[in-house]
Amino acid sequence: QLQLQESGPGLVKPAETLSLSCSVSHDSLRRSEHYWAWIRQPPGRGLEWIASIYKSGSDYYNPSLQSRVTISVDRSKNEFSLKVKSVTAADAALYYCARHKTNFFYGDGFDIWGQGTMVSVSS
Amino acid sequence: QSVLTQPPSVSGAPGQTVTISCTGSASDVGSVYDVHWYQQLPGAAPKMVIYDTNRRPSGVPDRFSASKSGTSASLVITGLQAEDEADYFCQASDSSRGASKVFGGGTRLTVL
Numbered sequence: 001q002l003q004l005q006e007s008g009p010g011l012v013k014p015a016e017t018l019s020l021s022c023s024v025s026h027d028s029l030r031r032s033e034h035y036w037a038w039i040r041q042p043p044g045r046g047l048e049w050i051a052s053i054y055k056s057g058s059d060y061y062n063p064s065l066q067s068r069v070t071i072s073v074d075r076s077k078n079e080f081s082l083k084v085k086s087v088t089a090a091d092a093a094l095y096y097c098a099r100h101k102t103n104f105f106y107g108d109g110f111d112i113w114g115q116g117t118m119v120s121v122s123s
Numbered sequence: 124q125s126v127l128t129q130p131p132s133v134s135g136a137p138g139q140t141v142t143i144s145c146t147g148s149a150s151d152v153g154s155v156y157d158v159h160w161y162q163q164l165p166g167a168a169p170k171m172v173i174y175d176t177n178r179r180p181s182g183v184p185d186r187f188s189a190s191k192s193g194t195s196a197s198l199v200i201t202g203l204q205a206e207d208e209a210d211y212f213c214q215a216s217d218s219s220r221g222a223s224k225v226f227g228g229g230t231r232l233t234v235l
Contacts, residue, residue, distance in 0.1 A: 049224035107156025
């Protein structure tokens with residue numbers, strides 16, 4: 001059974017860069033034909049797609065966040081990561097990693113989710 | 124401000140039927156792309172309950188169904204049960220922005 005596990009710092013200072021990782025278990029990013037994604041949820045609010053990536057490194061971003069975020073994949077570690085630079089209080093959220101059910105360009109959804117990692121922003 | 128519009132809350136008694144709407148535009152819900160629905164129980168990660176507009180993942184009861192017409196989509200839950208109390212989110216892809224993913228703001232379902 002595929003499992004995703006997020007990891008992150010928990011607390012980040014304003015203007016700093018947030019770094020998150022998602023470890024993939026019971027599947028291989030090297031072989032998988034799926035796309036992989038980061039999604040966030042501010043406390044008490046809705047979901048926001050941040051970015052997606054394929055094993056080749058092809059990446060896709062939410063236009064509203066594109067200037068500040070970078071998604072990457074490390075096939076040797078079987079994990080993918082997200083960096084958000086110049087964070088503000090608006091970036092405080094529960095960050096989820098997830099697997100696309102099929103192909104990003106097919107208009108698909110997310111069939112497997114991690115449990116999420118909470119990120120707070122404070123000096 | 125979410126791209127897709129959902130009612131903040133709906134409610135129903137056990138055994139009843141509820142419908143949750145999701146309204147978008149011609150470039151997302153009204154496009155060729157499918158709509159997907161997620162259930163989020165309190166303190167848990169979202170779980171896909173409908174994919175490709177009207178298909179149920181394995182293990183999701185057939186009490187859950189969905190459809191799409193024009194720029195609106197709907198999730199229907201029949202025979203409400205206490206365990207259905209959760210937040211529900213719709214999700215689509217934006218054809219005007221390279222298939223970027225967009226979500227609704229979520230609907231809190233209360234089982235009375």
